[in-house]
Amino acid sequence: MMKDKVIVSSIQRFSLHDGPGIRTTIFFKGCNLKCPWCSNPENINFNIQEYFDGNERKYYGYEISLSDLEKEILKDKIYYENGGGVTFSGGDGLLPFKKIEPLLQKLQKEKINICVETSLVVSDELVNIAIKYVDTFIVDLKIIDEKNAYKINTNVSLYKKNIEKLFSNNCNVIFRIPLVPDYTYTVDNVSKILNFLKKYKPQLVQIFKLHRLGEKKYESLNMKMPEFKEITLEEINKLKEKIEILGIKVEYCQI
Numbered sequence: 001m002m003k004d005k006v007i008v009s010s011i012q013r014f015s016l017h018d019g020p021g022i023r024t025t026i027f028f029k030g031c032n033l034k035c036p037w038c039s040n041p042e043n044i045n046f047n048i049q050e051y052f053d054g055n056e057r058k059y060y061g062y063e064i065s066l067s068d069l070e071k072e073i074l075k076d077k078i079y080y081e082n083g084g085g086v087t088f089s090g091g092d093g094l095l096p097f098k099k100i101e102p103l104l105q106k107l108q109k110e111k112i113n114i115c116v117e118t119s120l121v122v123s124d125e126l127v128n129i130a131i132k133y134v135d136t137f138i139v140d141l142k143i144i145d146e147k148n149a150y151k152i153n154t155n156v157s158l159y160k161k162n163i164e165k166l167f168s169n170n171c172n173v174i175f176r177i178p179l180v181p182d183y184t185y186t187v188d189n190v191s192k193i194l195n196f197l198k199k200y201k202p203q204l205v206q207i208f209k210l211h212r213l214g215e216k217k218y219e220s221l222n223m224k225m226p227e228f229k230e231i232t233l234e235e236i237n238k239l240k241e242k243i244e245i246l247g248i249k250v251e252y253c254q255i
């Protein structure tokens with residue numbers, strides 16, 4: 001792949017759930033984690049992947065140059081008033097940041113609001129680049145208990161180090177917590193999450209219930225979607241209350 005090209009799986013326009021205002025969301029391919037509930041399994045692998053839709057050969061992902069990506073983003077500039085802008089997602093939206101830094105510079109010059117959705121299990125170098133350009137970080141808060149980190153292939157100490165860096169640089173951070181029994185929703189992990197939130201007091205926490213929406217995509221990739229339990233509404237409300245008691249705004253997002 002050429003130096004100024006990236007692999008995108010899709011571009012979603014008029015998105016209302018990926019940060020403030022109306023946004024254009026760029027989904028990059030590639031993620032370091034392996035969450036069993038992932039509803040976008042086609043974005044985990046970093047490369048373009050072939051699949052069949054009936055007899056038709058199709059592909060997850062395509063190459064796009066940074067200048068074409070810039071054009072795609074600026075097409076929607078008129079809708080970015082009232083705080084809207086571009087959101088880099090994935091996969092992990094932060095992973096291509098070294099490559100897209102020239103694009104980030106241009107967008108910043110054009111005063112386009114920039115959000116990134118990330119697991120934050122990324123290198124120091126990428127975090128340093130992101131801090132220069134990103135207006136709002138939408139960060140996953142999943143397993144922060146070292147002994148269970150293997151369940152989703154995360155790196156808790158790297159994650160915590162990166163979070164510390166964002167908050168010490170006064171970055172805007174929204175935490176997203178997927179609630180999955182036996183993974184993120186265990187007595188131990190929930191108590192660690194509450195302590196974490198108490199320490200950092202983010203501007204917003206979004207909590208989610210996970211469904212098996214990605215099942216068809218797993219099949220198209222000849223993969224089986226892993227099993228996981230669904231959380232109950234009662235459990236969601238209980239946790240929502242516990243976060244609110246900390247004085248933190250929390251939203252239950254239904255997807």
Ligand code: SF4
Nearest residue numbers: 031033034035038091
């Ligand atoms: S971090 Fe997100 S994209 Fe990556 S595996 Fe987990 S749910 Fe999927």
